[in-house]
Amino acid sequence: MKRTRAGTSRRDFLTGSATAFAGMPYLIPGGVLARPGRPGANDRIVYAHIGVGGMGSSHIVQDAAALCDVDGEHLKRAAIRVSGSPLLTKDYREILDRKDIDAVTIGTPDHWHGIMTVHACQAGKDVYSEKPTCKTIQEGQAMVNAVNYYKRVVQIGSQGRSGPAARAAANFVRNGQIGKVSHVEVWHPNNATGGWGAESDPPPVLDYDMWLGPLRWRPYNERCVHGNFRWMMDIGGGFIRDRGNHVLSCVMLIMGADKTGPVSVEATGQPDKTGCWDVPVTMEAKWEFKNPDWTLTWSQPGSRYPFPNRKGYIDWGAKFFGDRDTLLFANGDGGQDVEEKAKEYNPPAGGFEAYKDPTPVQDVTERHRRNWRRCIRTREKPIMNIEVGYNTIILPIIANIAYELKRKLRWDPVAQRFVGDEEANRMLANPYRAPFHL
Amino acid sequence: MNPGNNGHGGQTAEAAALIDKIKNPDESVRYAAWQAAGPEGASAVAPLADLVASDDKGVAKAAKGALDNVAHYGARPGGHSDAHAVSVALLKLAQSSRPYAVRAQALHLLGFTADSRMAAEIGKLLEDESVREEARMGRERIPRKASLSVLNKFAAKAPSDFRPNVAQSLHNRALMPKTVGTEPAR
Numbered sequence: 001m002k003r004t005r006a007g008t009s010r011r012d013f014l015t016g017s018a019t020a021f022a023g024m025p026y027l028i029p030g031g032v033l034a035r036p037g038r039p040g041a042n043d044r045i046v047y048a049h050i051g052v053g054g055m056g057s058s059h060i061v062q063d064a065a066a067l068c069d070v071d072g073e074h075l076k077r078a079a080i081r082v083s084g085s086p087l088l089t090k091d092y093r094e095i096l097d098r099k100d101i102d103a104v105t106i107g108t109p110d111h112w113h114g115i116m117t118v119h120a121c122q123a124g125k126d127v128y129s130e131k132p133t134c135k136t137i138q139e140g141q142a143m144v145n146a147v148n149y150y151k152r153v154v155q156i157g158s159q160g161r162s163g164p165a166a167r168a169a170a171n172f173v174r175n176g177q178i179g180k181v182s183h184v185e186v187w188h189p190n191n192a193t194g195g196w197g198a199e200s201d202p203p204p205v206l207d208y209d210m211w212l213g214p215l216r217w218r219p220y221n222e223r224c225v226h227g228n229f230r231w232m233m234d235i236g237g238g239f240i241r242d243r244g245n246h247v248l249s250c251v252m253l254i255m256g257a258d259k260t261g262p263v264s265v266e267a268t269g270q271p272d273k274t275g276c277w278d279v280p281v282t283m284e285a286k287w288e289f290k291n292p293d294w295t296l297t298w299s300q301p302g303s304r305y306p307f308p309n310r311k312g313y314i315d316w317g318a319k320f321f322g323d324r325d326t327l328l329f330a331n332g333d334g335g336q337d338v339e340e341k342a343k344e345y346n347p348p349a350g351g352f353e354a355y356k357d358p359t360p361v362q363d364v365t366e367r368h369r370r371n372w373r374r375c376i377r378t379r380e381k382p383i384m385n386i387e388v389g390y391n392t393i394i395l396p397i398i399a400n401i402a403y404e405l406k407r408k409l410r411w412d413p414v415a416q417r418f419v420g421d422e423e424a425n426r427m428l429a430n431p432y433r434a435p436f437h438l
Numbered sequence: 439m440n441p442g443n444n445g446h447g448g449q450t451a452e453a454a455a456l457i458d459k460i461k462n463p464d465e466s467v468r469y470a471a472w473q474a475a476g477p478e479g480a481s482a483v484a485p486l487a488d489l490v491a492s493d494d495k496g497v498a499k500a501a502k503g504a505l506d507n508v509a510h511y512g513a514r515p516g517g518h519s520d521a522h523a524v525s526v527a528l529l530k531l532a533q534s535s536r537p538y539a540v541r542a543q544a545l546h547l548l549g550f551t552a553d554s555r556m557a558a559e560i561g562k563l564l565e566d567e568s569v570r571e572e573a574r575m576g577r578e579r580i581p582r583k584a585s586l587s588v589l590n591k592f593a594a595k596a597p598s599d600f601r602p603n604v605a606q607s608l609h610n611r612a613l614m615p616k617t618v619g620t621e622p623a624r
Contacts, residue, residue, distance in 0.1 A: 118619045142619030149620040196495050216546065216575065271503065273465040274496050278503075405510050406476065416615065422581075423513035423550050429610075431549070431575035434603035437610060438619055 045376055048101045050092045050116060052078035054227060055130055055157070056107015058365065066095045071226070072205040090207045092116055096123035103153075103376055106130060109229040110236055111215050114139025117154060117386075118438055121146035126153040126376050128369065132245040133389035135237070137397060137416055138429035140390035142438045147386040153375045155382035156389030158249040159368035160331075165338040166250040167354040169320075169329050172342035173254050174352040178322030183295050184251050188316040189302040191238045191279045192231050193272045197223025214432035223276050231277035233400065234430070238279035240298055241396040243316060247332030249384065249392045251296065251318050253354065254329070258388050261413025262287035262296070262395065267403035269300075285399040298399065308339055334364035355383055401427045453482040460489055460500050468500035475504035476511030479520060483508060483527035487544065491537045502543065509547040518553075525552040529559055538568065545572040549579035556580070561588035570600060578607045586611055 048066035049059055053074035060067070060078055066087035069075045075088050087094065092112075095101060096119055106116050106129040114134035120127045121143075133156050134140045147154045160166050173181060202208035202220040211225060212218070215235065230236035238244075252258050265287050269280025285298040303313040305328055317330040330337040347353045361367050368384070375382045394416070401424055402409045410419040418424040432438075456478050459471030475482065486508065489501035511517070512524035528551065531544035548560060557580060563573035577589060589611070593604045 121619075122622045138613070138615070138618060141615045142613075144619075145617060146619035216542070216572070273469045274499070276495075276499075278499075404506075405514075406507070407514060421515050423510065423515075426550055426579045426581070429579075429613075431578040431607070431610065433571065433575070434606050437606050438613065 045373065046100055046102045047105070048087075048095045048098070048103075049078070049105045049107070050095060051106055051108030051112070051130075054107065056105065059105040059107060059128065059369065065101050066098060068092045068095050070207040070210045090210055093119070096120055096125065101125060103127065107157075109211075109226075110135050110241065111229075111234075112213055114143055115214055115432070115436055115438060118142045118146045121150040121152040121154070124150065124152075126372075128155045128157060128372050130157040131249075131389070131393075132237075132241045132396065133386070133393040135235075135397070136428060136430050137394065139438070140393060140397075141416065144386050144390050151379075153372065153379060153382060154386045154389075155368065155372035155375070156384045156386065156392075157365075157368065158246050158333075158384050158389065158392065159365045160246045160250045160333050160336055161253060161384045161388070162357060162368040162371055163250075163334065163336045163364045164360075165329065165336040165343070166253055166332075167356065168342040168345065169250070169327060169338045170254045170256075170354040171347045171352060172338075172345045173320055173322070173327060174256050174354075175345075175347050177325065177341075177345060178320060178327050179324030180292075181255065181294055181320050181322045183297070183321040184255065184318055185297050185299070185304070185321070186244070186247055186251060186316075186318045187299045187302045187304040188239050188243055188247070190281050190300050191283070192277065193281055194223055194228070194231065194275050194277055196274075196276050197221045212433065214430075214436040216433060221276060228277070231279050233278045233404070236279070237396065237400050238283065239300065240283060240285065240399060241393070243332065244298060244396045245393060247316060247318055247329075248296075248298075248395050249388070250329065250332045250336070252388075252392055254318075254320065255294070256352075257289065258391055260289060261391065261416075262398075262411055263290050263413065264288045264408060264410050265395075265398045265402045266408035267298075267399045268406075269403050280403060283403065285396075285402070287395060287399070296395070298396075307337070336364070357383075449485060450481045453478055453485060456482055456504070457485045457489070460486065460504055461497055465496055465500075468496060472500040472503040472507065476507040478504075478508055479512065480508075480523035480527040483524060484531060487531050487536065487540045490540050490543060505543065506547065509551050513551045521551045522553065522555070525556050528552075529556060532560070532563055532569065532573070541569050542572040545569060545576040547576075549576040552576075552580050554580065554582040554584035557585040557588045561592055564592050564596070564600075564604070571603060574603055574607050578610055 046065050047061050049064055050068040052067055052069045053071060057078060060081050062083050064082045064086050067075055067078050068089050070090050079088055103126040104120050106113060110132055113129050117127050117129045134143060199219040199221050208220050224232055230242055267285040269283035271278060271280050283300045287296045302316045305319060306313050307330060314330045320327040327342060328339050357367055372382050398411055405424060409421055409424050412419050456471055456475055459467050462468050486501045486505040489497055492498040509524055512520040525548060528544045528548050532541050560573055560577055564570050589607055596604045
C-alpha cells in the first residue's frame, strides 16, 4: 500500500482556501453577533459539526452551516439531515476559516479532540468536544490554555455531569451521608477482542491520510478505523478512556475532587493474545489520593454488584465506601442511576448542593448540550468545562502509561509530571505527524 | 537485565530461548514469553525485531509486544546502562535495510530509551527519506540541549519539502506547559 503524507501546511491551506472561497456563497450572515465572540440573547448561533459519524452525528442541528468528516459516507448521511446548502468538507480547517461560524461540535476519534479544540479556540469558535477530553497531558494543558487565552466556551461531552443521579449522589456523599470515603471502586466490562483484518488500500470514500492526521503513519486496516479506533492503545486507549471518562468524571464530582489529583498510579492488564487490537482486554488500575486520603480503583471485567431491589447486575458504575455506609452509582453517562436513598435525600440549608440545570430536559445528553448553548450566550463556564474535563482525563491517561510501562508511577498533580521517571515523562506528549501541531 | 546479557546486542542463550517461545505455535506460550521479555535486554532486540515482520501475525504481535517490553524495561528509572545498550541495538535496526515497519518501530522506541549521546546518530536518519518522519518524531521525545542542537543543525540543510517538519519539531520542543495552545498554528 502506498504511504502518503498529510502534505499541506496550515498556511498553504489558508492560501488555497481563500481562492476556493471566492466563488462560494456566503451562507450565513456573520454580523448577527452582539459583539465578536458573544452572541446576544436573541441572536442566532451558527453551528458547524466536525466528525459526523457515531456519537458526532447526535449533535447535528438542522440549520448547521457546515459539516466535516473524512468519510464521504458519513458526510452524505449527515447532509440529508441539514436544510439549505451547508459546506461539506473533509478538512476541518475549512470550517475554522469561516468567520460566520460561531460554534463547532467535535465528534471525531480521540486523536483529533485536543488539536481540533485548540485550533477552534484559536479561530474564535466555541466548542462542544466529545469525550475523552484528549489523548495526552500536553494536549490537555494546551486545551486549558487555549480556552482561557482566547476566552472560549468549551464543553466536554461527558454528559453524566448533567445527569440527575450524579447530582443526587454528589449531594448525598458530600454532605457526609456515608461518612468519610476511603475507597471508590469503579468497574466496567472488558475491552473488545477481534480478528486481524487485512491491510489494504483505503476505500476511495475515506480520506485516510486525514483520518490519521497527527498519528504515526500506519497501513490502512478496516479493523483499526472508525469505531474500532477505541481498541488501539495509541488512539482510543480502551474503555478506561471512553466510558471511564464518563464514570470517573462523576466520581470526581461526587468526591468533590475536581481540583485535586492522584499522587500515584499503577495498572496491570491482559492484552489479547491474538488480533490486531492492543488495548488490554482486562485491566486493573489504582490511583492514590492524599489530603484527604482515598483510593480509586478501576476493574475490568464489570457486572460487579446487583442494584438494590432490582434484577441483574450493574454493567458498569462505581461504589463509594464510607466509614458509615456505601453508595452504588450505576453507569455514568446519560443512562446513569443511583440508589434510592440518594435520590430521596435533600441537602440541609447551607449544605453542599450540586449545580442544578435551570431548565432541565429528560434527555441527559440534550441537557448537556443545552448547558453549553446557554453558556455560549452568557459566557459562563459549562458544567463539564475544560478544567474539569482535563482533570478527569488525567486519570486514564496516566493509568494507561503505567500499564504500558509495567510499573507503579508517582504523579505530581501540581506540576502535572511523573516523579523520578524520565521515560514516563516522555509520554506526556506525543510527537505529531507533520503538518499538524498544537 | 538478564545477567547473561553482554549488553552489546550479541544473542545470549536466554535470548535464544525467548525467541523460540515467541515463535511457538501455542499462543499461550508466546504470550507468557512476551509478557516476561523485559529483562532480556539488548541481545533480544534484533531477533525480536526480525519476528515483528513475520508472516505469522500471532508471532509478529508477540514479538512486537516483547520488543516494547524490552525497551520500556531498559528505560526504567536507574536502568541507564540497560537503556543505552537497548538504544544501540535499536539504532542498528533503524539504520538497517529491514522492512519499514521494523525500522519505524525502532525509531519510535528510541524516543523512550535514547539519551543525548545517541542524538547525532539518530539525526543522520533525518536524511533517509524512507524513515525521516519517524526519525523526526522519535527525536522529538529526547530531551536536553545536545538533542536540540542536532535538530537545529539539520534544519539549515534539510530538503525544502522536509524543512517544515523539522521546524515543527523545533516548535514543539519550545512548547511550555503554561503557554502551549496559545500561539496560533502556522
